[in-house]
Each structure stands twice: as structure tokens, then as C-alpha cells.
Amino acid sequence: MAGIADFYFDLPTQRTVALAAPVVLRLLDRPPGGASLILVRMTDPSRADALARWIAGRDPRVDAFSIQEFLARTGARLTYFNQFSVILGTMSAAVAFLLIAAIVSLSVGERLGEIAMLRAMGFPRASIVGLVLVEGVALAAAALPGAFLLGIAIARNLDRILLSSPGVPENLHFFTLTSAAAVRTVGILLATGALGGAYPAAVTARLEVAPTLHREVVS
Structure with a gap:
């Protein structure tokens, strides 16, 4: 154990263990590959929309959403x-x-x-x-x-x-x-x-x- 972290997206009763990507791949017996989901926490949340647009513009294969946009899409569903x-x-x-x-x-x-x-x-x-x-x-x-x-x-x-x-x-x-x-x-x-x-x-x-x-x- 390297330390105790506070996961902002967890539920109050949820318990989460964070492992390095190579360790997870080794435990799951999977070959190395790309990440399917990356969470980014910003010190200035007001720039989240601009950062999401910049990330999406860098690579058309990547979908980037701010928390507000993600919640809006979830609400639409x-x-x-x-x-x-x-x-x-x-x-x-x-x-x-x-x-x-x-x-x-x-x-x-x-x-x-x-x-x-x-x-x-x-x-x-x-x-x-x-x-x-x-x-x-x-x-x-x-x-x-x-x-x-x-x-x-x-x-x-x-x-x-x-x-x-x-x-x-x-x-x-x-x-x-x-x-x-x-x-x-x-x-x-x-x-x-x-x-x-x-x-x-x-x-x-x-x-x-x-x-x-x-x-x-x-x-």
C-alpha cells in the first residue's frame, strides 16, 4: 500500500482500490494497451469546457466531456x-x-x-x-x-x-x-x-x- 486517496467520483459508501495500470493488466492477464477512460481533475473548473474541446480537437478518436456535459448527456438518456x-x-x-x-x-x-x-x-x-x-x-x-x-x-x-x-x-x-x-x-x-x-x-x-x-x- 502506497497511501490513502480521496476519490471524488465515488459514492459515500463505496470503497475503491487504485492500482497502477501495469499491475491491473498483469492481474487480469491482459496485454498492454490504451486506456478506455481517463479522468482529469482541474484546479480551475471553469476551463473544463475549453479543455474538453481542445482534447476532442486533437484526436477525432477521443471523446472528451466536462462534468456538466456528461451529466447533461446522462440526464438526456x-x-x-x-x-x-x-x-x-x-x-x-x-x-x-x-x-x-x-x-x-x-x-x-x-x-x-x-x-x-x-x-x-x-x-x-x-x-x-x-x-x-x-x-x-x-x-x-x-x-x-x-x-x-x-x-x-x-x-x-x-x-x-x-x-x-x-x-x-x-x-x-x-x-x-x-x-x-x-x-x-x-x-x-x-x-x-x-x-x-x-x-x-x-x-x-x-x-x-x-x-x-x-x-x-x-x-
Whole structure:
């Protein structure tokens, strides 16, 4: 051992051993040859783009990238998965909205007589509308555990696909559940529940008390 080094491109839990190129070739039983990847650390990172262009201009067989350009190209390759996540999330929110709207609408339709009776007894219209909205939010809250389990399962499958690419470290993950993502998911789903309960709430707000009670008595 010659010393201990700090590898800037390693993950926090990654342990790397650096060997001289001849030693690596001898251990792998390979003949001497050129390098496939060379990392250059500059004292002035602002000149990285200019250096990359200069290196690429010296030899057309060499591809030189700065860290910013490399990350941009990597992000472009991940665009497909980002778009897929957006589409899947939008479809999930739309399905949740339709389901919540249908369930709350059926529930309100079966209780129109009770709602009209409460209105006749002096129960405020705004309170009834609020209760219907709360019902939609409660349904969305009840769906949160299933939504998280489904999202984690899909994220693990996508993560497994990306990790199968050559040269990707085993401890690197592209999809992780963070506190910000969890809060955002909860907010979106609860907002979807409130929107799903908006139409049934509007029905109760426009409910005519006398005709509804008359229909209930006749039926």
C-alpha cells in the first residue's frame, strides 16, 4: 500500500482500490494497451469546457466531456424514464379522480333525502359542502398506503432496468423515496380527492330542499 486517496467520483459508501495500470493488466492477464477512460481533475473548473474541446480537437478518436456535459448527456438518456414517470403519475391521478368522484357521487345520490332533511332543519349549506369534500379527501387518504406500495414497486423495477446497464455502480439508485417526494405525493393525492369531491359537493350546494323531500316521501 502506497497511501490513502480521496476519490471524488465515488459514492459515500463505496470503497475503491487504485492500482497502477501495469499491475491491473498483469492481474487480469491482459496485454498492454490504451486506456478506455481517463479522468482529469482541474484546479480551475471553469476551463473544463475549453479543455474538453481542445482534447476532442486533437484526436477525432477521443471523446472528451466536462462534468456538466456528461451529466447533461446522462440526464438526456434518463428523459424517457422521467417522461414515463410523469405519464404514469398523471394517469394515476386521473384514475383516482374518476374513482373518487364516482364513489362520492353514488354516496351523495343515496343520501339526498338525508341532506335535504338536514338543510330543512337549518344545517348550513357550506357545512354540507365541506363534509362532502372531506369525504373525497378521506377516500384519497385511505388510498395512500396502496399508492406508496405501488409507486415503490414500479420505482424498483425501473431502477433495476437502469442498474442493468454496464458500468453502473451497484449502490447507485436512480429512484429513491425521499421526504420531499413523499410529501409531494401526499399533497397531490389529497388534492385529487378534494377535486373528486367537488362535483358531488356542487350537487349538494344546488339541491332544492322542498322538491327533494317531496320525492323522498312519494317514493
